[in-house]
Amino acid sequence: MKAAVYEGNHQITIKEGRIVTPKEHQVRLEIAYCGICGSDLHILNGTEDKRMKLPSIIGHECSAIVAETGAGVTNLKKGDHVVVMPVKACGVCRACREGFGHVCANLQVRGIETEGAFQYSWTVDADAVIKIPDSLDLKLAALAEPLSICCHVVKRGGVKAGDYAVIIGGGPIGLMTALVAKSQGARTVISEVNRNRLKKARELGITAVNPIETDIREYVLQATDGSGAEVVFETSGSQAGVETMVLLPKVRGKIVLVAIYGKPMTVDLKQLYCYEKEITTSRMQEKEDFEKAIDLLNRKEFDAYKMITSVLPITEIMQGFQRCADPEGKEVKVMIDCHMNEKPRQETTNIKN
Numbered sequence: 001m002k003a004a005v006y007e008g009n010h011q012i013t014i015k016e017g018r019i020v021t022p023k024e025h026q027v028r029l030e031i032a033y034c035g036i037c038g039s040d041l042h043i044l045n046g047t048e049d050k051r052m053k054l055p056s057i058i059g060h061e062c063s064a065i066v067a068e069t070g071a072g073v074t075n076l077k078k079g080d081h082v083v084v085m086p087v088k089a090c091g092v093c094r095a096c097r098e099g100f101g102h103v104c105a106n107l108q109v110r111g112i113e114t115e116g117a118f119q120y121s122w123t124v125d126a127d128a129v130i131k132i133p134d135s136l137d138l139k140l141a142a143l144a145e146p147l148s149i150c151c152h153v154v155k156r157g158g159v160k161a162g163d164y165a166v167i168i169g170g171g172p173i174g175l176m177t178a179l180v181a182k183s184q185g186a187r188t189v190i191s192e193v194n195r196n197r198l199k200k201a202r203e204l205g206i207t208a209v210n211p212i213e214t215d216i217r218e219y220v221l222q223a224t225d226g227s228g229a230e231v232v233f234e235t236s237g238s239q240a241g242v243e244t245m246v247l248l249p250k251v252r253g254k255i256v257l258v259a260i261y262g263k264p265m266t267v268d269l270k271q272l273y274c275y276e277k278e279i280t281t282s283r284m285q286e287k288e289d290f291e292k293a294i295d296l297l298n299r300k301e302f303d304a305y306k307m308i309t310s311v312l313p314i315t316e317i318m319q320g321f322q323r324c325a326d327p328e329g330k331e332v333k334v335m336i337d338c339h340m341n342e343k344p345r346q347e348t349t350n351i352k353n
Helices: 036-044 144-157 172-183 194-202 216-223 239-245 269-274 287-298 315-322
Strands: 001-007 009-015 026-035 061-069 081-084 121-125 129-131 163-168 187-192 207-209 229-234 251-255 278-281 308-313 335-338
Touching: 001 315, 009 315, 061 121, 061 144, 061 216, 061 269, 121 172, 121 335, 129 287, 144 172, 144 229, 144 251, 144 278, 144 287, 163 172, 163 216, 163 239, 172 229, 172 315, 187 216, 194 207, 207 278, 229 239, 251 269, 315 335
Parallel strands: 163 187, 163 229, 187 207, 229 251, 251 278, 308 335
Antiparallel strands: 001 009, 026 061, 026 121, 026 335, 061 081, 081 129
16 A cells, blocks of 8 residues: 655655544545646655645545545545545635635645645545546546646636637646637637647647747737737746737737746736736636536546556656656656556556557
8 A cells, every 4th residue: 555755855755555544524535546746846846845744645636436434424425436626725714704715825735735645545624525427537537636727727817719818838737728728619829839748739639839930929910810819828937938928918818827936027017008918817726617627527528638648656656757857848647546556446448549
């Protein structure tokens, strides 16, 4: 029964996990798959140590099967297929009282401030667990968490059918933001310099251009009869992306900041002022975003299997991190099988090429 424990100092150790009997209003899950997130890479690099009590099990992009339920849990039962919301809100701050627990003043994220999902058995609060259809492949279900982030992003952008949306950055979040926007009926284009990410975007049916080779501003103006984009999503986290984002929206168009910026960025405010362009932000996700993501995956709105580029057993998790950190960008989503070598499961769907 394995667990991946972050020890600090860029080290993850595979240890024997433990089964924790659920208390009242808790459930014990057997984790099926857990994806490696960009925030997990930040953890391994040591940037989040101040938020954590080390050593700690990390991971939050998971799918699971309910193994046990504690007293008072009535909406879940043993055998249910589920996903887990990473947001752990205090419930008492002003944001929580107003219904915005995902931006709680005392927000904790499961897998960072508290124990996470890179383990065989995980006991969590029942109110964080969302049931999914049994028909949904558990590999795909593990995409629900990052996809729900993108559902929230697109919601914040107010995307509607017929809009022209530009996504700056073709990483996992950029790709999925484009896919969600397309599902809303928007025309989309990704701006990305990495050739492997450009290739993946096109495999997913997303128009993608390299701004080094193509003037992205001229490209967008030509595609919109000279008006500009209704909404621009900045997912790259780069200075170049921030400089470009203000040039692309139409008059009174919108920019959504999606990336987490590790340092201050320089923004041409005159571009915003002169044309009343609006900047909004997006953080985490709400339950309705999870429900939207689950529905998109279950309806096969797009070929989500193409997002999963590797599946590795938990004993090879460090190899997974190395693949995700590869600057070549060959990997999109590396999925860790937390049950492999533990016991057989009936769920056997393979990744489709």
